[in-house]
Amino acid sequence: MNNLATLSLDQLQRRARHGLCFKVGAFNVSLTTAIIGVANHLHSLYGAYQLVDKDDFIDFHVDLSVPSKLRRYFRPQVNFYFDGYIPFKPLPYAQAAAFFEWGLNWCIANHSNHYLIIHAAVVERNGLAFIFPGTPGSGKSTLCAALVCSGWRLLSDEMTLLSIADGKIYPVPRPVSLKNQSIDVIQQFDPGAEFGQIVNGTAKGSISHMLAPEQSIRFSNQPAVPSKLIFPKFIPSSATELTSLSKGRAMLNTAENAFNYSVLGVHGFEKLAEMIEQCDCFEFKYSKLEEAIALFSALSDE
DSSP: OOBGGGSOHHHHHHHHHHOEEEEETTEEEEEEEOOHHHHHHHHHHOTTSBBOOTTSOOSEEEEEEOSOSGGGTSSOEEEEEETTBOOSOOEEGGGHHHHHHHHHHHHHHHSOTTEEEEEEEEEEETTEEEEEEOOTTSOHHHHHHHHHHTTOEEEESSEEEEETTTSOEEOOOOOEEEETHHHHHHHHHOTTOOBOOOEEEETTEEEEEEOOOHHHHHTTTOOBEEEEEEEEEEOTTOOOEEEEOOHHHHHHHHHHTBSSHHHHTHHHHHHHHHHHHHSEEEEEEESOHHHHHHHHHHHHTO
């Protein structure tokens, strides 16, 4: 099956005006937009994703467009439409590509209740998934990006999808979102890492997205077994420190980081408890990515 890389930028732009359909993990997305910045974003960072026929089942119908013709010239803005309605206030036009990424996060988090969805980066090595829940500023996405640059498989930098059916973690690999100084940190860590455009002035500061490895996308139909649950915290100049965390505290902390835990009720509780039971749980402080990579690589080899 063809992927987006088979389309020239002009072909991609033409298709996107009428609905560009492609697969992201287990989800089929239809994106309609005439915004050149969004087409450039897809052309740069989504080349390895499979194209999907319009007649196939589409999970998320998304449209990014300007609110009115006047808005194209006076303080231009962009709206995010999901299935024909607008779940968010418009954002500045220059943030359209980032808006697509944020909006798709929302689509998955709010309409995928066959998974327990945890706000956590997740990567895999040797078939084992390492889960990194975290609040903004914890360093989870930076750590995730560094692990991916070091050969780990990206499952997601944003959402851990724990299947209610089988307790495995299902990938939804997408470009890794980095902000502010984390962009420079990863560019210095791996000068070969490819990034999209830097968007300044968002609510989160400066944003850029790192290209997901083609191998991670190719194997996005292969789940992983939960193995390590690690709550990271970046602290400048701190020593690398991995500390065991009790199962009870890990359960409470993870539930607080789950998007749909209360929606799933007893099913969410039971599946999360099963995951906690099979994982080694830790708190992790770090300041040096190289030491973090070495530590987790050793853990994955045990």
